[in-house]
Amino acid sequence: MNQQNQNHLAVVYVKLKDGVLDPQGSTIKSALENMGYQGIKQIRSGKIFEITFQSGEKRKPADLIDEICRKLLTNPVIEKYNFEIVK
Amino acid sequence: MKFGVIIFPGSNCDYDAYMAIKTVIKEDVEFLWHQDSSLHKCDCVILPGGFSYGDYLRTGAIAQFSSIMKKVTEFAKDGGLVVGICNGFQILLEVGLLPGAMLKNTSLRFVCKFVHIKVENENTPFTNLSKKGQALKIPVAHSDGNYFILKEGLKKLKENDQIVFRYCDEVGNVTPGANPNGSLENIAGICNQTKNVLGMMPHPERASETILGSDDGKYIFQSIVNFFGNRR
Secondary structure (H helix, E strand, O other): OOHHHOOEEEEEEEEEOOOOOOHHHHHHHHHHHHOOOOOOOOOOOEEEEEEEEOOOOOOOHHHHHHHHHHHHHOOOOOEEEEEEEOO | OEEEEEEOOOEOOHHHHHHHHHHHHOOEEEEEEOOOOOOOOOOEEEEOOEOHHHHOOOOOOOHHHOHHHHHHHHHHHOOOEEEEEOHHHHHHHHHOOOOOEEEOOOOOOOEEEEEEEEEOOOOOOOOOOOOOOOEEEEEEEEOOOEEEOOHHHHHHHHHOOOEEEEEEOOOOOOOHHHOOOOOHHHEEEEEOOOOOEEEEOOOHHHHOEHHHOEOOOHHHHHHHHHHHHHHO
């Protein structure tokens, strides 16, 4: 199998930016407190995407994933992201 | 004047908007399909409420790439009148025609009820028949109506008078108790800098006849017709 047909796997992590209210995170935190878990200071929720893909001849896999994150997977007003190319 | 109501997969207030314009406002109106590459010479384009593309990923995130949205963006940049209601507002935020973003309601619940919104700016194509400070009774129905914008953006909104509506009580007081979703500074609707694009979470089309509980929504559609008549 040559390089350009190789399947890559990227894992993208999307989180709310610091300071952006996270009602889901706060609700999960209260639920845990009601269940008796103590000492939980904060919960921030987020999303994970696993992307299996082939990058074209000219594109670096990381550039392609970065573009996808910017264009669709995140809203830069409220979210931040990071990713790793694991394969 | 001719209105166009866009149908995205998952729009569900398209017929309400169409009927309000056709039977109450009595203006010409036609549906526009999300895959259309023309706005069929409409003078005002409505992006209706609903759950376009199932609200997958983020509300409005996928609809922003529909082929009709390219035309809507060009139309808006040329000064064309665009109104996004509820999910339509979310789409306008995602496509960047309006600033800010929507978060989940602080209650994490779908909120569906009549609210009041205070007209903060009556000098827009969408509010010129209402009075500044007037409280309009119009319903909301959403899970993600918690408007958010960074400090710098909020400052610009205020400087340019882009905040059009705020949630208020029956007599027009903007209070935390009147805020149905946690929206920043009770913001219920904003416009762009040039005032030709409006986004609002409440549904004026659902409040256009007294039999529906309120006809205050008419102010918005009639203001548009009034503005268009004067411009022409």
